[in-house]
Amino acid sequence: MKRAHILSAAAILLACLSADIHAADDIVAQAKAYTAQATRSSLPWSGPTTGPAAQQGKTIVFVSADQRDSGPRGVAQAVQQAAKAIGWTYRIIDGQGSISGRSAALNQAIALKPNGIVLGSVDAKEQSALIQQAASSGIKIVGWHSSAKPGPASQQGIFTNLTTDPLDVAKAAVMYVIAASNGKAGVVILTDSTYEVATAKADAMAALVKQCASCQLLKVEDTPLSDTATRIPQLSATLLQRYGAKWTWTLTINDMPFDFMAPTLQQAGYKGTGPLLGVSAGNGSESAFQRIRNNDYQVATVAEPVSQQGWQAVDELNRAFAGAPATSYTSPVHLVTNANIGTEGGKDNVYDPDNNYRDIYRQIWKTK
8 A cells, every 4th residue: 555655646747747748749859958957967956045044952863764875975974074074972873784784773862862864775664663753752864865855854754755756766867767768778677665655756757668669678686785796696687688789778676786797798799888778767976976986887866965965864953953943955867877976076086066056055154
């Protein structure tokens, strides 16, 4: 029932998101226009410019789903920097990539009795009992990729959830594939149903691929991110045996699977420039930037501004401590390709928007 509800909600949002596709005959032309928009850089700051001053004497804990994953790792580093800037005490606890590990990490965090907790890719449904326990004890909670939708989630005990809209992310990834393949892509999608946000992205990607009449959705494969290192090499070999030359594009819900796919493709005689290429609908890891720059099997990633989102997490907690409402700010989608990788921190293998967000948050907190 829960999954049916998620799929229904995703279908409704997808219909709104992609209505323009149905209105046109040439999906390839639309895909190329959308890709041009999604790859723009140096967009001005569109987030908050006012809010409560820094609330003093606070302690926060970052609970990470898995510090091996560049997403929560990057957000954790930014939360630590922002906590220092606002004058708070910071601590991190790593869930180490398992359900039991995440439960243990949350239990530890609650036992510390902090003022606030930031969830780094900890799924709100998976850990619902502990999140509600923390919220009931007065701990303010901000999620990062903790549910499929951005914004307040009081019913889950979460003040607000930070994420680029997963359906927009899915659209950016698929439209790039349609544009780059001229509408002739044979697609495999890799997801992890452990996470609601991953399910939403994968379902949206699959639906959009199906709208491209000359594309082919070969397989949606559910494989745990926690087992990526051990599962992806054999899974890649199995998919190559099953689909052969029909498989020309891989879409993933984050960059991690591509960390372990290259050896199998090399052994099968594929070059880094194709014909089998990858696009990630999420994160924008350092290794992904390197692959994109070097034309090494992965050609694009929809990069999350994890540092900016880490600072936003601290700002949202500050609003919660002050009794102010959460902001409605959601970062715009940004697609990183070989053509724009040198902009906005690309030289450092990270997407960090050049919009002065750190100084803006310091001004809001009156710490500058």
